[in-house]
Amino acid sequence: MPKKLEKDLLVEGLKLAVENKGATSCYHCGDKLPINPLMSFGHSFCCQGCQTVYELLHESGMEEFYSLPERSTSKGGEEKQEQWAYLEHEEVRQKLLSFTDGSISKATFYLPAIHCSSCIWLLENLHKLSPGIRSSVVNFGKKEVSITWAEGELPLRALVELLSRLGYAPDISLESVKGQKKKRDWSFYLKLGIAGFCFGNIMMLSLPEYLDGKGLVDPEYQQFFSWLNMLLALPVVFYSATEFYTSAWRGLRYKYISLDMTITLGIFTIWGRSMWEILTVTGAGYMDSLCGLIFFLLIGKWYQSKTYEALSFERDYNSYFPVAATRLKGGKEDTVLLKDLEPGDRILIRNQELIPADAILMKGEGKVDYAFVTGESAPQSRQSGDLLYAGGRQTGGTLEVEIKKKVESSYLTQLWNQEVFQKGNTHKLSALVQGLSSRFTWFILLLSLATAAYWYWANPAEIWNTVTAVLIVACPCALALVIPFAFGNTIRVLGRWGLYLKNAEAVEDLALTDTLVFDKTGTITHKKGAGLAFVGELDEAAQSAIRSLTRTSTHPLSQRIYQKLGDAVPLCPVQAYAEEAGRGISGWVGDEEYKLGSASFVGLPKEEGSRATRVYISRNGQPLGHYEFQSQYREGLDVLLGRLRKQGYELHLLSGDNDRERAVLQNSFDALHFNQQPMDKLQYIRRLKAQGKKVMMVGDGLNDAGALKESQLGISVSDDVYHFSPACDAILDAKRFEKILTGMQLAKSSMRIINIAFILSFLYNIIGLSFAVTANLAPIVCAILMPLSSVTIVGFVTAAVLWKGSRLEKD
Secondary structure: OOOHHHHHHHHHHHHHHHHHHOOOOOOOOEEEOOOOOEEEEEEEEOOOHHHHHHHHHHOOHOOOOHOOOOOOOOOOOOOOOOHHHHOOOOHHHHEEEEEOOOOEEEEEEEEOOOOOOOHHHHHHHHHHHOOOOOEEEEEOOOOOOEEEOOOOOOOOHHHHHHHHHOOOOOOOOOHHHHHHHOOOHHHHHHHHHHHHHHHHHHHHOOHHHOOOOOOOOHHHHHHHHHHHHHHHHHHHHHOOOHHHHHHHHHHHHOOOHHHHHHHHHHHHHHHHHHHHHHOOOOOOHHHHHHHHHHHHHHHHHHHHHHHHHOOOOOOOOHHOOOOOOEEEEEEEEEEEEEHHOOOOEEEOOOOOOOOOOOOEEEEOOOEEEEHHHHHOOOOOEEOOOOOEEEEEEEOOOOOOEEOOOOOOOHHHHHHHHHHHHHHOOOHHHHHHHHHHHHHHHHHHHHHHHHHHHHHHOOOOOHHHHHHHHHHOOOOHHHHHHHHHHHHHHHHHHHHOOOOEOOHHHHHHHHHOOOOOEEOOOOOOOHHHHHHEEEEOOOOHHHHHHHHHHHOOOOHHHHHHHHHOOOOOOOHHHEEEEEEEEEEEEEEEEOOEEEEEEOOOOOOOOOOOOOOOEEEEEEEEEEEEEEEEEEEEOOHHHHHHHHHHHHHEEEEEOOOOOOOOOOOHHHHOOOOEOOOOOOOHHHHHHHHHHOOOOOOEEEOOHHHHHHHHOOOOOEEEOOOOOOOOOOOEEEEEEHHOOOOHHHHHHHHHHHHHHHHHHHHHHHHHHHHHHHHOOOOOOOOOHHHHHHHHHHHHHHHHHHHHOOOHEEEEHHH
């Protein structure tokens, strides 16, 4: 820290210290203050780490952190920063970085201290603490943060030291540097094991209480067993159940009531009453019920965490993307799925395609845009021998690259879900559940007070059991589990059908769709087509130039021309390759300029009179002829469109081609628009949305990226080529094109299943609370019912979605 800043902080802190003289807890973490606390800006701190964190936040104008409803209490790091010196070694640095171009770098760190929403807020605002940090994204479930930063302004070691000072020291072990799996945290299982052990023994020692009155147990032994039960319950109450207390206390301190508050009150209600009975020798207490309660609650917590892990959306690409790369082998080109790519394989990267894995550039001039990785769009020149990182997008001619390592299981998913591709759609169902869950806890607290007041007058002996039962049996957990399980299982079923959604929110968008907009070429038509003929004459040099140009383009018509010419036509180097979306491609071969595209693109008057789609060719401004394409529509297209219209969906067609096939299509669509440029498509969808329509755009990916992003739900149709666009929300295997309607039906069914699950959850709570309030439900039974309700809801939702999916598939 600069000397002047340090001095200013000290002076101002001394001036304001007297105002904070009565403080008893650390302003940052809430721990009890030592006899001589540290002072800064009128606040007291328990250690240098907490003071440092506060000063960093204060200096950066981020004091709103201390007003968050669920604020992090992570203590600042006090360890010697020399422990991070090894990060200056180049070998370690290269293994930790997932991307670097010498200026901007990216890395993902595992931060065990992440535990609440304020952790996310603080870590995703790191750019306010250091100008060198460009962005940071937290994966709460995996306790990871992905940081993009300027390494020239902030070296890797300095970044890690900053995280450490904030109280989020990364777990960088030898295993993580070597890319091995992180060790499991066994602390939770220790708590569960202790609770189970003590519960079992207390049940055994409580046997005399159940035999009381039959003359089988000496009263002295009976009282001795009660004392043993009290001792066995202590580690359960003060260790195994600490997770509930921590969450409840944090919420209470920052004026936020969580569900764990009701559980905490229930635990201490039973424990307090049991301690009173045992110490006053007026009863045996309820230590067996108490430990059983905590044990079953921990089992429910374990079950919930396991099911969330099972529904992680960062799935393995072996079953995720139905896309392939073009592999070069023995002078031949073939398509291969990403899962089959091995280090050493050579693949082609065409214009606008993403690099699927880290690779070495072998041939071609690289102009790689890493906007999908860093968020900064600035194509970087790369030459033969340079390393190209996964996620980069080529923006020029064709590249030949050699794969350096296999495609990672989650890296492209992370790119797909980056904030830059989020649409800000309002998902009402999720918002409704969040609102209900937050109000539910307040309702339970008020109901427990009302119950206590009633039984105080009716029968004071029942107060303890009834209040505890009310606090424990009520459970909004089922509400919280309904959406992730319903949508998660829906995603899995859709994935088996060849429709791959990028996240759970896309299911709701799919269900709410009322308007579908289709692209034509490569979407409702086969990319290979039925017929292709050239009108005119082409010499060998022109054929070679055309094949070389179309090899670079990802447009379906370019790929058909490239396949038509075949391997018999030799390839030649292309210079100054350029592509204008929706118009055509151009480039120089030797001293001659070639153009392929629409009539206007190559400088010809508007075409007239043909019913076929045409691609015109010119050399040095002189027309050479044109290719004519006969469209072949996908099998079952008429049936699909007819069923969609019958069910009330509004259908639109936007095509970049001419309107020669209007007569063929006009009976299947509500509106048809031809000669549409990419910007025209985007504006059209924007107008539909302004009319209140819920729009789904179905296109071929790269050529419709703008329209896909503008729509509520963008679906990219994938054939046997690698055209992945992060702008889309879903990828549809072209062979399963008819599954669009089936997928929408399943999404709607999932919404109905969620509504039924909500009703079941409310019925459980109403019935359970009715029995609890009337003193007809023991606390230990409540502890069993609470996780059981979650299991029941999860089981129902999972079974219902899978059953509906199987029915729709058969239909």
